[in-house]
Amino acid sequence: MSSKPEKENRKVEKEKSMIIQKEMIGKLFKDLSTAKETGKKVVYTFVPGNLSELIHAFDMLPVYPEINALQSGMRKKSGGYIREAEKYGHSEDVCTYVKCDIGMMLNGNIGPTGEKIPDPDLLLLSYTGCFTFMKWFENLEDLYPGVEIAMLHTPYQKDGEITEEMTQYMVKQLKEEVIPKMEKVSGIKYDETKLKGILENSVKAEDLIVKIFDTPKNIPSPIDAYFAGVYYIGPINIGFRGTSEAVDYYAELYKEILERVEKGLGPVTPEGEINEERFRLVVEGPPNWTSFREFWKLFYDLGAVIVASSYTKVGGVYDTGFRHNPGKPLESLSEYCMFCYTNLNLPQRIDLLSNCITEYHADGFLVNSIKSCNSFSAGQLLMMRTLEEKLEIPVGFIESDLVDPRYFSYANIKNRLESFFQMLEQRKIILAQ
Amino acid sequence: MSTLQEIINKCKNLAFDLNFEKAKEWKAEENDRVLIGYMPIYFPREIVHAVNGLAVGILGVGDRKQVIKGDAYYQSYICRIPRGIIELALDGHLEGFDGFVFPSICDVIRNLSGMFQILKKGKFVDYLDYPQNFQLEVGGEFYKNELQQVLNEIKKINKVEIIPEKLNHSIKLYNNNRNLIEKIYDVRQKFPWRLTAEELYYIVRAGLVMPVEEHNKILEDVYGYIQEEIGEPMDKIKVIISGAFCEQPPVSLIKTIEMAGCYVVDDDMILGSRWIEGNVNDDTDDPLNALVEAYLTKSTFSSSVYDINNPKEDRLIELVEKRKADGIIFAAPSFCDPALLDRPLLQKACDDRNVRYISFKYSENTGQFKNIKEQVGAFADSIKLWSDELIES
Numbered sequence: 001m002s003s004k005p006e007k008e009n010r011k012v013e014k015e016k017s018m019i020i021q022k023e024m025i026g027k028l029f030k031d032l033s034t035a036k037e038t039g040k041k042v043v044y045t046f047v048p049g050n051l052s053e054l055i056h057a058f059d060m061l062p063v064y065p066e067i068n069a070l071q072s073g074m075r076k077k078s079g080g081y082i083r084e085a086e087k088y089g090h091s092e093d094v095c096t097y098v099k100c101d102i103g104m105m106l107n108g109n110i111g112p113t114g115e116k117i118p119d120p121d122l123l124l125l126s127y128t129g130c131f132t133f134m135k136w137f138e139n140l141e142d143l144y145p146g147v148e149i150a151m152l153h154t155p156y157q158k159d160g161e162i163t164e165e166m167t168q169y170m171v172k173q174l175k176e177e178v179i180p181k182m183e184k185v186s187g188i189k190y191d192e193t194k195l196k197g198i199l200e201n202s203v204k205a206e207d208l209i210v211k212i213f214d215t216p217k218n219i220p221s222p223i224d225a226y227f228a229g230v231y232y233i234g235p236i237n238i239g240f241r242g243t244s245e246a247v248d249y250y251a252e253l254y255k256e257i258l259e260r261v262e263k264g265l266g267p268v269t270p271e272g273e274i275n276e277e278r279f280r281l282v283v284e285g286p287p288n289w290t291s292f293r294e295f296w297k298l299f300y301d302l303g304a305v306i307v308a309s310s311y312t313k314v315g316g317v318y319d320t321g322f323r324h325n326p327g328k329p330l331e332s333l334s335e336y337c338m339f340c341y342t343n344l345n346l347p348q349r350i351d352l353l354s355n356c357i358t359e360y361h362a363d364g365f366l367v368n369s370i371k372s373c374n375s376f377s378a379g380q381l382l383m384m385r386t387l388e389e390k391l392e393i394p395v396g397f398i399e400s401d402l403v404d405p406r407y408f409s410y411a412n413i414k415n416r417l418e419s420f421f422q423m424l425e426q427r428k429i430i431l432a433q
Numbered sequence: 434m435s436t437l438q439e440i441i442n443k444c445k446n447l448a449f450d451l452n453f454e455k456a457k458e459w460k461a462e463e464n465d466r467v468l469i470g471y472m473p474i475y476f477p478r479e480i481v482h483a484v485n486g487l488a489v490g491i492l493g494v495g496d497r498k499q500v501i502k503g504d505a506y507y508q509s510y511i512c513r514i515p516r517g518i519i520e521l522a523l524d525g526h527l528e529g530f531d532g533f534v535f536p537s538i539c540d541v542i543r544n545l546s547g548m549f550q551i552l553k554k555g556k557f558v559d560y561l562d563y564p565q566n567f568q569l570e571v572g573g574e575f576y577k578n579e580l581q582q583v584l585n586e587i588k589k590i591n592k593v594e595i596i597p598e599k600l601n602h603s604i605k606l607y608n609n610n611r612n613l614i615e616k617i618y619d620v621r622q623k624f625p626w627r628l629t630a631e632e633l634y635y636i637v638r639a640g641l642v643m644p645v646e647e648h649n650k651i652l653e654d655v656y657g658y659i660q661e662e663i664g665e666p667m668d669k670i671k672v673i674i675s676g677a678f679c680e681q682p683p684v685s686l687i688k689t690i691e692m693a694g695c696y697v698v699d700d701d702m703i704l705g706s707r708w709i710e711g712n713v714n715d716d717t718d719d720p721l722n723a724l725v726e727a728y729l730t731k732s733t734f735s736s737s738v739y740d741i742n743n744p745k746e747d748r749l750i751e752l753v754e755k756r757k758a759d760g761i762i763f764a765a766p767s768f769c770d771p772a773l774l775d776r777p778l779l780q781k782a783c784d785d786r787n788v789r790y791i792s793f794k795y796s797e798n799t800g801q802f803k804n805i806k807e808q809v810g811a812f813a814d815s816i817k818l819w820s821d822e823l824i825e826s
Contacts, residue, residue, distance in 0.1 A: 088777055089776060089780055089781075090773070090774070090777055091773040091774075091776065091794070093510070093768045093769075093770075093773055093794070094770050094773045094774050095770060095774075098774065125739075127565060127739075130540065131540045131543070131770065131771065132540070132770050132774065134565065135736070135770065135771060135774035135775065136774070138739070138740075138741065138774075138775075138778065139774065139778065141741055142778055142781070149741055151566065151739055151741070153564060153565035153572070153739075155562050155575070158546065158559070158560035165574075165575065165578045166575075169564075169566075169571065169572075169574070172570070172571045172574075173566055173571060176568065177571075345547045345550065345560075346544060346547025346548060346550065346551060347547060347550055349547075350551070369508055371508075374511060374541050374770060375544075377508055378507070378511055378515070378540055378541040378543075378545070379544040379545070379547055379548050380508075381505065381506050381507065381508070382548050382551060382552075383551075386551060399508065
């Protein structure tokens with residue numbers, strides 16, 4: 001490749017929103033570590049289709065096993081945990097989030113802050129967009145025998161729509177399965193007025209997050225919507241949706257980003273700002289967590305900025321108009337679950353990505369195909385080919401894994417990315433002629 | 434009447450006919466007949482039968498066709514079966530099919546339904562979302578609506594409306610089909626040498642591609658033949674194969690297991706044909722509801738079903754006891770999340786209850802069996818030589 005874009009080599013100062021987020025997450029884990037003393041009940045659940053508002057309505061604390069797994073990946077602990085789970089009998093072929101989580105449990109369930117994560121009082125299986133979730137919780141139930149468990153089956157958007165029957169099926173499950181279990185475990189009666197109040201905060205946070213992920217339509221993009229985006233979606237995905245803290249956090253974050261837009265600044269990376277935005281990309285698929293920094297560096301070193309990604313929609317797709325509705329609390333919780341990215345059918349996913357490529361003025365489309373995640377990966381090659389034909393846009397393909405360090409091949413990924421970026425550069429030259 | 438060997442040969446040819454000629458010939462006989470292809474595991478074929486259709490099981494290509502195009506659609510870490518199915522679709526093997534049903538069993542089959550939508554295969558593509566809630570008024574109602582959607586799609590094609598009398602009749606035929614298969618399994622439990630596992634596999638699998646009336650006749654004849662003492666009993670252990678419910682093992686793998694010293698007395702290959710345990714009510718004003726109730730209350734255990742209230746590990750051990758099996762062979766396809774994520778739970782149950790087992794993985798096109806033969810042989814020998822000691826401990 002030709003010359004690298006310059007980055008400001010300065011110590012990156014944490015912005016106020018980063019500090020707020022750190023404090024929010026720190027407090028959550030602190031609350032979890034003292035849950036048994038304070039009497040707070042603990043719910044294990046999943047990010048896609050998470051029922052944060054309902055959990056708050058019962059004054060319970062959430063634990064997200066896949067968040068623990070990705071945190072273990074970033075802290076270089078996942079490799080050991082996965083091996084532990086494989087010794088326990090799990091195949092090398094299956095989802096590494098599951099194995100990392102089980103390995104962590106077998107090793108004392110020490111969370112990312114070094115404090116023990118309490119055992120669950122309730123396993124809330126929000127079975128949304130990922131079949132493996134179901135198998136995961138069957139395994140958890142075996143590790144925590146006798147724990148209360150509630151299943152919420154989210155119908156798949158097979159025809160690209162949500163029907164009244166699908167919504168009613170979910171509402172019935174909430175009324176007859178999920179809420180009674182939460183009442184039983186928490187000892188608190190379901191209070192719909194309280195839930196409605198919480199949902200009002202959700203709407204505010206959702207409005208803000210849509211505005212935030214809209215800002216990369218600016219050129220240059222003020223943010224990286226994938227590598228930084230995964231931090232931005234943290235609060236809304238891991239239990240803070242519905243809280244005033246989340247609204248405050250997103251308001252502050254949006255303010256900071258708008259300042260960047262006004263100044264014409266590019267995204268902040270761990271090594272400073274990107275001063276020259278050379279390639280604008282839309283990325284499909286989750287990132288690799290075990291080598292997250294090195295992975296990101298491969299992009300920002302060459303001035304590649306991710307302007308939109310499907311992964312940031314895994315905990316909810318808000319940019320096509322969905323908002324929680326305090327007027328219809330259970331219906332809107334149901335619709336939220338059905339609107340998560342991996343619960344969309346493949347034609348819907350293609351449409352969504354196609355819109356992103358067009359509206360965000362992307363130069364290319366890249367798939368990071370994750371070995372562990374069939375929910376994302378199966379069909380990606382056809383999706384990629386369809387987008388290439390439809391939009392006549394360069395497409396790239398790399399493979400890695402979520403948290404298994406054995407499946408991150410730095411040299412392979414670097415080679416492929418460099419070839420992809422060369423292709424993008426050539427195309428820019430041709431288009432400019 | 435054909436001889437048993439003639440029946441077996443016929444079923445062998447039908448079971449692996451990747452052009453589905455038998456089904457296509459059946460469709461060609463009348464104008465309003467439809468062919469509906471369905472993927473593993475279970476689909477209530479009764480509803481298609483009742484509206485002048487034939488539901489045809491599509492199980493991939495096994496080791497009968499080289500997959501070239503299909504590999505371009507899937508990463509290396511995804512199982513084999515969807516590659517073969519895409520290959521069949523792209524090579525025109527599925528021409529003449531009117532629609533395709535993808536039961537909800539895993540993310541790969543789910544997303545394959547989207548690929549068929551994108552590739553515009555068939556007049557309709559339906560992802561059949563099985564409820565994971567088993568209350569009649571909750572999951573049952575949802576499931577009934579799912580079945581009605583399939584019927585609506587078929588009606589758009591052939592204009593045939595479902596009527597209770599016809600569906601009751603179809604249910605009766607499939608009840609008979611399942612009963613006959615079960616009776617054959619029961620005979621084989623006591624006299625497994627009368628019909629090999631390979632032969633049984635051909636006979637049951639052929640039922641996925643032919644009218645149920647014809648398959649029932651075959652099953653009746655086979656059942657009749659195995660009432661007599663045929664074949665030679667051998668000194669083999671009795672095993673159950675578990676984990677092979679979707680991507681099918683190559684026939685040579687089944688033969689290898691038997692040649693290595695095992696009688697396979699139960700299995701979950703072609704599980705969809707045995708999914709409902711017992712009869713569905715075939716004399717009711719609401720037969721669609723009868724199918725729904727049967728699914729909710731009479732389904733067998735499977736990795737695709739959420740079963741905290743009726744754990745599959747308990748039911749597997751019950752099956753071992755029912756079949757008086759000496760052990761279990763956990764044989765699952767590579768990269769099969771449902772089967773492989775179940776393994777530690779199932780194996781733990783075996784450890785807790787002193788049931789012997791071995792485990793390995795396969796692909797539908799596995800071609801080397803030496804290692805498996807050695808592993809299975811050692812397993813069979815260990816049980817024959819030391820089973821008493823283990824039981825006493």
